[in-house]
Amino acid sequence: MLKRAGPNRDGARAGSRQRQASPFRDSLIGKSLLAYSGAMPDDVFKALADPTRRKILDELTERNGQSLFEICARLATRHGLGSSRQAISQHLAVLESAGLIRTRREGRCKFHDLTTEPLERIVTRWLNPDVREPGE
Numbered sequence: 001m002l003k004r005a006g007p008n009r010d011g012a013r014a015g016s017r018q019r020q021a022s023p024f025r026d027s028l029i030g031k032s033l034l035a036y037s038g039a040m041p042d043d044v045f046k047a048l049a050d051p052t053r054r055k056i057l058d059e060l061t062e063r064n065g066q067s068l069f070e071i072c073a074r075l076a077t078r079h080g081l082g083s084s085r086q087a088i089s090q091h092l093a094v095l096e097s098a099g100l101i102r103t104r105r106e107g108r109c110k111f112h113d114l115t116t117e118p119l120e121r122i123v124t125r126w127l128n129p130d131v132r133e134p135g136e
Helices: 030-035 041-049 051-062 068-079 085-097 117-126
Strands: 101-106 109-114
Touching: 041 051, 041 085, 041 117, 051 068, 051 085, 051 109, 068 085, 068 109, 085 101
Parallel strands: none
Antiparallel strands: 101 109
């Protein structure tokens, strides 16, 4: 018979950890803080590094607001990708966590929309440094 671990002396469950404040995260000030609001650029670059995710973004650029089934069908017919729905769903989750797409539900259907704000922040930061964001 297995025993379940109960709360420890601090009242927390055994094995749980409390996140400690990061000195790097707490020291961001000025332009750096504005550039990293929302999704971190690292997340955006990691999301864009995969060719399948770039093809998904291309498809959403052509036709925004597609369901998972529509995206899978377009990737298979236009690009010859034979990825499973689960694989495409995981790619969409990475894109969503990077802030490059948003999802919305209508009834039982889930639609995916392209969001360009993270890319615009990167462009503004490195290609148009003279353009100031509001509040700077």
